[in-house]
Amino acid sequence: MDMFFISILLFLNYTFSSPINVDIRSINPKRDSTSWDPELAFQITINATWSLFWNNQYQAFNAYDPQCQSGFNYDSVWNVAVAGKAIVNSGDTTKTQLVINNLYKFQNQQTGWFTSTPGGSQAYTDDNSQVLWVFLDAYKLTSNQQYLTTAINLIHLIQTQWSTIGGITWEVGANYIASISTTEAALSAVRVYEYNNDKTLLTFANSCLSWLDTHLTDTDGFYFDGIDSRDWSINRGKLTYTVGTAISTYSYLTKFTGDGLYLNKAIKLANSVFESTVFLNSNGVWNNNLSYSHLLFVGIADLITLLQQTQYVNQLTSQANFIWLYDQLTPGSFGDYQNIQVLYNRYQSITNDKALGFNSIIDNYCNGNFQQPKRTLLNDGSAAQIFYQITRIN
Numbered sequence: 265m266d267m268f269f270i271s272i273l274l275f276l277n278y279t280f281s282s283p284i285n286v287d288i289r290s291i292n293p294k295r296d297s298t299s300w301d302p303e304l305a306f307q308i309t310i311n312a313t314w315s316l317f318w319n320n321q322y323q324a325f326n327a328y329d330p331q332c333q334s335g336f337n338y339d340s341v342w343n344v345a346v347a348g349k350a351i352v353n354s355g356d357t358t359k360t361q362l363v364i365n366n367l368y369k370f371q372n373q374q375t376g377w378f379t380s381t382p383g384g385s386q387a388y389t390d391d392n393s394q395v396l397w398v399f400l401d402a403y404k405l406t407s408n409q410q411y412l413t414t415a416i417n418l419i420h421l422i423q424t425q426w427s428t429i430g431g432i433t434w435e436v437g438a439n440y441i442a443s444i445s446t447t448e449a450a451l452s453a454v455r456v457y458e459y460n461n462d463k464t465l466l467t468f469a470n471s472c473l474s475w476l477d478t479h480l481t482d483t484d485g486f487y488f489d490g491i492d493s494r495d496w497s498i499n500r501g502k503l504t505y506t507v508g509t510a511i512s513t514y515s516y517l518t519k520f521t522g523d524g525l526y527l528n529k530a531i532k533l534a535n536s537v538f539e540s541t542v543f544l545n546s547n548g549v550w551n552n553n554l555s556y557s558h559l560l561f562v563g564i565a566d567l568i569t570l571l572q573q574t575q576y577v578n579q580l581t582s583q584a585n586f587i588w589l590y591d592q593l594t595p596g597s598f599g600d601y602q603n604i605q606v607l608y609n610r611y612q613s614i615t616n617d618k619a620l621g622f623n624s625i626i627d628n629y630c631n632g633n634f635q636q637p638k639r640t641l642l643n644d645g646s647a648a649q650i651f652y653q654i655t656r657i658n
């Protein structure tokens with residue numbers, strides 16, 4: 265029996281020490297939220313993320329699951345920012361400093377952009393928004409002025425990427441205008457406004473979201489992935505992170521302007537994500553991968569906490585509880601239950617749900633070994649952010 269199998273047994277015992285026999289379609293939020301401690305889930309997850317992926321020698325997050333592959337490689341800046349924000353939100357100032365130093369390794373000293381890899385040449389505006397949010401939260405925690413200056417410089421850089429057809433380019437200087445880079449730019453603007461009161465940032469955020477409404481919004485109210493500025497061809501894929509980021513932005517805009525039209529937009533989007541089959545599986549659980557989900561949790565949590573829209577508390581808690589129960593690989597490490605064999609098997613055996621499909625993706629395992637799923641900084645960071653959102657609303 266290898267170590268991983270032993271840890272799975274321990275893990276099953278640990279997670280399911282109280283019998284769980286639920287039909288997912290009728291998850292009772294009350295019972296789940298009273299029997300589940302999101303604060304503990306958050307702590308377990310950030311601790312596991314740190315001990316698994318933080319590399320002391322390189323003073324950076326490792327892209328490899330150390331039990332899967334030896335050595336070190338810098339993880340990409342998006343992943344570092346997602347996990348890093350969860351670490352900052354835990355309030356640990358020592359680790360916050362380490363995360364910030366890790367992020368600065370990605371910054372190009374000439375241009376100011378944070379590139380995908382340290383010393384790399386490609387920079388993406390949505391990555392830079394993720395980075396900006398870490399710096400803002402680190403500033404809030406430590407009052408270190410340099411962090412705020414970095415965030416303000418970043419929003420000014422991001423604003424330069426307003427494209428020839430409108431919207432914010434995805435890769436700096438390139439032709440694709442992504443809805444995610446546009447919604448994230450808007451959110452970065454309103455979040456910086458909170459600290460510098462620069463009213464032009466509110467106008468900019470409004471321009472981003474209005475442009476999306478005109479050019480990249482489907483009849484269901486959700487956003488298409490993006491558009492090529494050369495031929496106006498649209499990629500019609502849809503993911504929950506654009507919706508979540510827009511809900512966050514509308515929530516901040518409502519708070520800062522008092523304009524009820526923004527509140528209506530936020531509520532309409534929030535109602536849709538809980539009702540529309542576009543993002544819901546037949547079991548009532550959001551269908552996007554973990555890594556595309558955490559910004560949706562942030563959006564709903566912003567709407568609840570900034571504007572007291574408490575009608576979403578139970579449903580949001582249930583969605584997070586599901587992730588804790590069914591996406592957990594080892595304590596505090598997560599993967600997608602529809603993409604990883606052991607998780608899918610366990611989901612089926614507990615719920616008896618045969619309606620959902622399974623994707624076999626070899627890259628999700630160490631050396632093709634289906635008994636040993638690969639853990640990733642991004643999935644664990646996403647899960648940590650999700651549990652943190654539940655601590656904000658309860």
Ligand SMILES: *[C@@H]1O[C@H](CO)[C@@H](O)[C@H](O)[C@H]1NC(C)=O
Nearest residue numbers: 304306307308309310311312
């Ligand atoms: C997480 O780590 C911190 C600091 O190392 C420790 O104080 C805390 O007890 C840990 N929490 C859990 C739930 O493991």
Ligand SMILES: *[C@@H]1O[C@H](CO)[C@@H](O)[C@H](O)[C@H]1NC(C)=O
Nearest residue numbers: 552553556600603623625628
């Ligand atoms: C979800 O993750 C899997 C890998 O685990 C990937 O193959 C798939 O494309 C992802 N889904 C989306 C919508 O990106």
